[in-house]
Structure formats: structure tokens, C-alpha cells
Amino acid sequence: MAATSATTATAKATAGTAAGPRRRRGRLGVQNAAGWLFSTPFLVLFATFMAFPILATLAMSFTDFGLRDVTDPFSAEFIGFENYTKLSEDEKFLKALFNTGYFVVVGVPLTVGAGLFAAVLLNSGVARMRTFFRVGFYAPVVTSIVAVAVVWRFVLDPGEGLIAGIAAEAGLTAPDFLGSEALAMPSLIVMAVWRNLGTAMVLFLAGLQAIPADVREAARIDGAGAWQEFRRITVPLLRPTMLYVSVMTSIAFLNVFEEPFVMTNGGPDDSTLTVSLDMYREGFNFFHMGYASAMAYVLFTVILAVTLLQLRLLKDKTR
Amino acid sequence: MTGHPPVRARRTRRWAVHAVLCAGLLVMAAPFVWMGLSAFKTDEELGASPTVWIPTEWTLEHFRELLELLDMAQHFFNSAFVATVVTLCNLVFCSMLGYALAKLRFAGKRPVFALVLGALMVPGNLMLMPMFVLMSRMELIDSYAALILPFAAGAFGVFLMRQFMLAIPDELLEAARIDGASEWYIFWRIAMPLVKPALATLAIFTFLQSWNNFLWPLVATNDPEKYTLPVALATFATDPTKADGSNGVLMAGAFLVVLPVLLVFVVLQRHFTQGIATAGLK
Numbered sequence: 001m002a003a004t005s006a007t008t009a010t011a012k013a014t015a016g017t018a019a020g021p022r023r024r025r026g027r028l029g030v031q032n033a034a035g036w037l038f039s040t041p042f043l044v045l046f047a048t049f050m051a052f053p054i055l056a057t058l059a060m061s062f063t064d065f066g067l068r069d070v071t072d073p074f075s076a077e078f079i080g081f082e083n084y085t086k087l088s089e090d091e092k093f094l095k096a097l098f099n100t101g102y103f104v105v106v107g108v109p110l111t112v113g114a115g116l117f118a119a120v121l122l123n124s125g126v127a128r129m130r131t132f133f134r135v136g137f138y139a140p141v142v143t144s145i146v147a148v149a150v151v152w153r154f155v156l157d158p159g160e161g162l163i164a165g166i167a168a169e170a171g172l173t174a175p176d177f178l179g180s181e182a183l184a185m186p187s188l189i190v191m192a193v194w195r196n197l198g199t200a201m202v203l204f205l206a207g208l209q210a211i212p213a214d215v216r217e218a219a220r221i222d223g224a225g226a227w228q229e230f231r232r233i234t235v236p237l238l239r240p241t242m243l244y245v246s247v248m249t250s251i252a253f254l255n256v257f258e259e260p261f262v263m264t265n266g267g268p269d270d271s272t273l274t275v276s277l278d279m280y281r282e283g284f285n286f287f288h289m290g291y292a293s294a295m296a297y298v299l300f301t302v303i304l305a306v307t308l309l310q311l312r313l314l315k316d317k318t319r
Numbered sequence: 320m321t322g323h324p325p326v327r328a329r330r331t332r333r334w335a336v337h338a339v340l341c342a343g344l345l346v347m348a349a350p351f352v353w354m355g356l357s358a359f360k361t362d363e364e365l366g367a368s369p370t371v372w373i374p375t376e377w378t379l380e381h382f383r384e385l386l387e388l389l390d391m392a393q394h395f396f397n398s399a400f401v402a403t404v405v406t407l408c409n410l411v412f413c414s415m416l417g418y419a420l421a422k423l424r425f426a427g428k429r430p431v432f433a434l435v436l437g438a439l440m441v442p443g444n445l446m447l448m449p450m451f452v453l454m455s456r457m458e459l460i461d462s463y464a465a466l467i468l469p470f471a472a473g474a475f476g477v478f479l480m481r482q483f484m485l486a487i488p489d490e491l492l493e494a495a496r497i498d499g500a501s502e503w504y505i506f507w508r509i510a511m512p513l514v515k516p517a518l519a520t521l522a523i524f525t526f527l528q529s530w531n532n533f534l535w536p537l538v539a540t541n542d543p544e545k546y547t548l549p550v551a552l553a554t555f556a557t558d559p560t561k562a563d564g565s566n567g568v569l570m571a572g573a574f575l576v577v578l579p580v581l582l583v584f585v586v587l588q589r590h591f592t593q594g595i596a597t598a599g600l601k
Contacts (some may be wrong), residue, residue: 028424035425038415042472043431047410049450049469052440056495070455121340126333135588136344139351142584142591146549147576150556151354154566156413162353165370194347196590202592218373255442258533262553274383276444276534289448296445303442 022134029045052067057293065290076290083111093295095270097302100186103274104253106307111249112192112242115200122201125207134205136242138198145195149262153178156263167254178264186261188272196252200245207241208234243314247307254303275299326545351577357384365567381571388568393544393574395550401466401536401547403527409525410518412472417480418506423493438474443535444453466547467537470529473576476521483517484510520590524581530580548576 063076063084065067087093088167118137122130140148158176167174177187211234219229235242256277260266265282266273275295283292357365358381359445359556360374372432406541420432450469460467495505511518536547546554551570583593 016378030502031423032425035419035428038419038423038502038506039425039427039431041412042416042435042477045472046434046438046466048453050441050446051444053449053453054441056452057445060448071455112340118343121336124332124336126329126336127340128337131588133340133344134592135585136347138588138592139581139584140347142527142531142580143577143579144533144549144552146533146553146556147533147573150552150569150573151350151577152397153556154357154570155350155353157566160365160566162349165372168369194350205592251440251442255444257444258553262556265557279444279447280534280538282532283448289452291565293448296447300442300445307440313499314398314487 023273025271032254057296060290061297062291063264063290067287067294069289070287079290085289086291087294090271092273093275093278096273096275097298099270099272100254100256100274100276100299102185103189103192103256104175104250104264106186107192108246108249109255110189110193111132111196111253112246113202114197115245116204116238116242118197118201119204119208120234122207137201140195141198145258148195149191149259152187153263155298179268181268184264184268184272188256188263189257191263192253196249201250203241203245204238207238211237232282239314243310246314247310250306250310254299280286323582351581354577355569355572357567358574360567363375381565381567382575384565387567387574389550389551389555389572391551391572394546394548395575396547396548397463397466399529399548402526404463405470405529406522408467408471410461411472413476413521414480414484414511414518415506415513416472416509416536417482418476418484420477420481421484421508422487422489423502435474435477435481439478447534447538450535452572453459454539459516459539461542461545463545463548464535466545469535472519472533473525473528476525477600479521480517487513516590516593519587520593523587523590543569550565552576 060076062078062080064079064082065073065076119134121127122133125204127133154160156177157163158164158174158179161174163177164174175183177183201306215233215237216229219233224232254272255276257280260272260274260277261280264272266277276299279292282288282295331548356373359377360371361378363378363509364371364374416431416435420428420435446469454460454465459468491509492505492596494507500509531549532547533549536550537553538549540546541549543554552569555572556569
């Protein structure tokens with residue numbers, strides 16, 4: 001579609017002024033038209049499936065949007081901030097908010113730390129077979145999270161599971177990880193670290209390889225040990241990567257849904273109920289879509305706040 | 320690292336580094352290995368105590384059972400079809416905009432790029448409810464269109480393609496313009512072939528993301544006939560009437576969902592790591 005009009009236009013423009021100077025009005029006009037035409041598919045899809053829904057969610061969050069309104073959206077009633085006030089008193093939601101926070105506060109540093117650790121080991125001059133290890137550590141990232149959650153549910157199974165089997169070999173009894181209120185969330189966190197550390201590792205490896213060798217060389221000549229080199233050279237120079245990795249991991253973890261959905265169904269006793277899972281249930285099991293929309297916006301606000309906070313915290317330290 | 324520590328210290332360090340790496344790799348691989356082994360065990364061996372680590376007689380019983388319970392071929396087709404179309408759309412649409420943002424002068428360039436960056440930051444969950452309403456109103460629930468359209472042009476793809484298009488020398492494009500080539504011709508015949516590696520990376524990423532996508536397909540399909548693989552597996556795994564005591568069947572299911580992806584990944588691993596590193600560094 002973009003092709004035909006742009007083709008003729010360019011042809012005409014060039015025919016007129018075959019070998020003139022670079023900046024010519026006609027040619028810029030062509031570029032302008034082409035630019036907009038090339039943007040069209042993305043912009044149309046963006047408007048329909050992103051911009052409009054984002055605004056619609058906001059609008060819905062101020063209504064009592066329910067099942068009947070799916071067929072007749074404008075019959076939903078405006079109720080002001082009622083959904084939001086209700087949320088602030090909804091113990092289940094507050095618990096979901098707490099659980100999500102728990103997941104992020106413990107899970108993100110572990111993931112980033114493990115990824116950095118693996119990257120530093122692989123980047124050290126002594127490591128052999130780097131590709132082999134890199135592929136191994138990154139493999140969980142590419143797999144379906146649903147399939148992986150199903151596998152982990154079985155790994156943690158108190159009867160037939162992998163960990164129960166290892167414990168039995170050692171003469172111990174493994175706890176019922178996913179059936180225990182205290183252990184269910186930590187189990188999900190371990191699985192999330194396992195699945196996501198590969199992403200962090202690859203990003204850190206790229207960051208490490210961007211540090212010039214002579215900077216390290218200079219530090220070494222000045223008598224820096226391995227630890228000093230890590231503290232004084234690696235960490236400061238990796239700060240942009242650190243920022244990117246922690247922001248991306250935080251956003252992903254704040255949205256955590258599949259793990260509790262498949263592994264625990266939010267249980268036991270809502271101890272692994274996350275905001276996304278609560279939102280999904282309210283929206284699509286009970287069709288309280290107005291209420292669920294308010295949840296979506298609370299989560300979005302939290303994500304925005306966490307991102308801005310991290311931008312500040314990690315940027316300030318870079319002098 | 321480039322120094323010359325004493326040979327002895329270096330050797331100790333090498334051992335230590337490899338010991339830690341191997342231990343880590345063991346932990347990373349264990350769930351996959353366990354899944355693979357369990358899928359081929361009989362129910363007796365799965366429930367045996369002490370644990371039977373390696374099946375004594377490999378059986379396909381669980382796979383047979385799985386195929387009776389789920390129409391795996393249909394779900395596989397759904398996933399593959401949706402992922403293929405989504406990938407093709409992204410390759411074309413994201414490259415078009417990426418090219419425009421990198422190489423064309425046009426009035427809306429800055430605001431459009433700002434939109435792309437903004438879109439990168441917005442979590443998908445925020446759009447869930449109105450998207451469902453929209454698709455219901457358009458009577459697209461349970462259609463492939465509902466699974467494809469919302470993902471047909473991702474902001475990540477635009478960003479990635481823009482980064483790679485920036486590296487194309489302007490002189491080349493300018494020369495083509497002077498020769499009378501249209502902007503579409505320049506984009507399609509000159510720019511696109513030059514960014515083939517980037518296209519490969521984007522294709523793999525998009526395909527995988529679509530293949531593994533879960534929440535939206537879960538919401539957008541009610542008819543089991545239209546379930547993608549993850550939705551089918553999750554619905555099966557969380558249905559108390561079906562999943563009753565059938566860990567072996569679940570492992571067979573996970574095996575079929577995970578194995579193709581792992582194989583593809585091992586073959587094409589360079590593109591994966593390259594893509595994610597490029598996106599993170601710039």
C-alpha cells in the first residue's frame with residue numbers, strides 16, 4: 001500500500017532534479033510521506049490495541065463494569081473512586097499486593113545477583129567452554145513458563161518429586177513446599193530466579209565485554225586484587241546494565257501471574273495470590289471488570305513508581 | 320583477565336570457577352532432566368519409594384494417554400500458526416517503522432519514537448479487560464485474529480530494527496535515491512537485505528514470545544479447539560477432574576511443549592543472546 005504512492009512520488013521528484021544538492025524540498029516531501037506511510041501499520045495497531053485499551057481501562061476503573069456491559073459497554077455506571085476506595089479496604093487485594101511485593105523484593109535482587117555472578121565467572125579469563133555454560137544457563141528463559149511451572153510443581157511434589165527423592169536418599173523428609181503457607185512463596189521465588197537469571201547473565205556478559213581491557217590492565221598494574229577490581233572497576237562501569245536489568249526484572253516480577261496460576265492457584269490460604277492473579281479472577285471469573293480495571297491501574301502505578309525509584313537510586317551513584 | 324598471576328594460583332582459580340559453574344549448570348538442567356525421565360516412567364516407578372531415578376523400562380504410556388486426553392496436534396498447529404503469522408507481521412511492520420525512524424526525515428519522527436519507547440514500558444496486563452470487551456464486540460473471541468492482531472507489531476521489534484537500521488550508511492541510500500529508486504524499493508531491496516542478521520534475531524524472539532504467550536490466549540479463547548499449547552497444558556494441569564494423580568502425563572505434556580523450543584534454541588543460540596544483548600546495551 002505504501003509502495004505504490006511512494007514509488008510514483010519518488011520517481012517524479014527524482015526525474016525533475018536528477019543530480020542537484022542533497023536537501024531539496026521535493027525529496028523531503030517524499031521522505032515525509034514515506035515516513036508516515038511506513039509508520040501507519042504500527043500506529044494503527046498501537047492505537048487500537050494499546051492506546052485505546054489503556055484509556056479504556058482507566059475509564060472502566062471508575063465504573064461498575066460487569067458481565068452485562070460486555071455486550072453493551074455504555075450501560076456501565078459511573079461510580080467515581082468507589083472501586084479504588086473498595087480496593088484500599090479489600091484484605092484479599094492488600095494481601096495480593098503484599099505477596100507481589102515480597103516476590104519482587106526477594107526475587108529481583110536474587111535474580112540480578114545470580115545473573116551477575118554467573119556472568120563474572122564466565123567472563124573471567126580462566127573459564128572454558130563458555131558457550132556451553134551460557135546455553136545451559138539461558139535455556140530456561142526460552143521455555144514456556146506454563147510448561148516450566150508444571151515441571152516445577154512436580155519437582156516440588158512432596159510424594160513423587162525430585163526434591164523429595166533426593167531428601168529420601170539422605171534419610172530426610174522434604175516438606176510440602178507448595179502446600180505450606182510459609183514455603184509456597186519462597187518456592188515460587190526460587191523457580192523464578194532459576195528461570196530468569198539467564199537473561200540477566202547475558203546482559204551482564206555484554207556489559208562486561210564492553211569494559212575496555214586496558215582499564216583492567218591499568219588497575220592491575222596499580223596493584224588492585226580481583227575483589228578490588230570488581231568493586232572499583234566492574235561494578236561502577238556496569239551500572240547502566242545493572243539499571244536496565246533491575247528495571248526489566250522488576251517489571252516482569254511485578255506482573256507475576258503464570259507461576260501462582262499453575263503451581264498453587266494462589267494458595268494455600270492466598271499466600272501466593274498476586275495482584276495479576278487477583279485481577280484475572282475478579283475480571284474473568286467473577287466479571288467484576290470495573291473493579292479489576294482499578295486493580296490494573298494500581299499495579300501500573302506501582303510499576304511506574306518502582307521504575308522511577310530505581311532510575312533515581314542507580315543513577316545518583318554514578319557521580 | 321589479562322594479568323599474569325602465578326601459574327599455581329591460576330590453576331586453583333580455574334578449578335574453583337569450573338566447579339561452581341558445573342554445580343550451577345546441574346541445578347539449571349535438573350528440572351529438565353527430571354521431566355524427560357519422568358515422562359517415560361511407568362506409574363509404578365513414578366510412585367516408587369525409594370525413588371527410581373532412571374526408568375528401567377522406557378514406556379510411551381503417558382504420551383498415549385496425553386494424546387487421548389488432549390488434541391495435541393490441534394494445539395500444536397494453533398501455536399505454530401499464530402506464532403508464524405505474528406512473526407511475519409512483526410518482521411515487516413517493525414522493520415518499516417524502524418527504517419523510517421532511523422533513515423527518513425519526517426515530521427512526526429520524534430513523537431512516534433517517543434510512543435515506541437513508551438509502549439516498551441507498558442505492561443500487557445493493563446490492557447486485558449478492554450481488549451476482551453473489544454474482541455467480544457467484534458465477535459473475534461475464539462478466532463485466530465484475536466490471538467494475532469494485538470501482537471502484530473511490537474515496540475521491542477521497532478526499537479531493535481531501528482538500532483540496526485541506524486548502522487546502514489546514508490550514502491548508500493542517498494545513491495539509490497539519486498538513481499531514482501522509490502523509498503519502498505530502497506527499504507525493501509537495499510535496507511532489508513543489509514539487516515538480515517537482525518531480522519533473524521527478531522524472528523526468533525517474536526516466534527518464541529508468541530509460542531510461550533499465555534495470559535491473553537487464556538482470556539481470548541473459550542473453545543478448546545482454539546487453545547494454544549500453553550493454554551491447553553495449563554487448563555489440563557489445573558483441572559482437578561483431569562490432572563488427578565497423572566504426573567507422568569503432565570511431564571509428557573511439558574516435554575512436548577518444551578523440547579522443540581530447547582532444540583531450536585541450542586541450534587540458534589547465538590541469535591538469542593545477540594538480540595537480548597543488543598537491546599540492553601543501547
